[in-house]
Amino acid sequence: MALLKHGISIGIERYGDDDFFVAFKAIGTLTHHDYEMMVPVLESALTGVKDPDIFALVDVTELDGLELQAAWDDLKLGVKHIRHFEKIAIVGKTTLQEVLAKLANWFTPAEVRFFVDNGDAVAWLKD
Known part of the structure; x- marks a missing residue:
């Protein structure tokens, strides 16, 4: 029996209040289950912060794809926090990932x- 490894790991560091x-x-x-596990962790970290500024590092070097429901979950999360993301650095390895990152600029106020x-990517986020 082969085990298929999938999921989203998340790390959160807070600087100052926001x-x-x-x-x-x-x-x-x-x-969808991966998002059900990750989203509460992010939401818990943001609880009580009136207007958080989020600088995100997204590593997709081992991403194979998303189920349709997971893509919907990702969109909902992005829409909910659209004004909180300041910068998003996507680390990947394919041309398609690069093109999708460039397209994301059209749909979010974040850079x-x-x-x-x-x-x-980390240096750019901290700049």
Whole structure:
């Protein structure tokens, strides 16, 4: 029996009262259940913060895809916090991921950039 590894790991660091550095790592094909596990962690960290500023590092180097419900969950999360994201650094390895990152700039007020190197992405977020 082969086990299919998938999920979203999340790390949250808080700077001052309102600034959050959030690191996401997506692995395998994401499911609705993966979002059911991750979203409460993020929401709990933001509880009680009136207007958080989120700087996100999204590692998709091991992402194989999303189920349709997971894509919907991702969209809902983005819409809910659309004005809170300041910068989103996407670390990936394919041309498609780079194109999707560039398209994301059209749909969010956050600045979104694609990187192949994690260190470069973190430096840009902290700049």
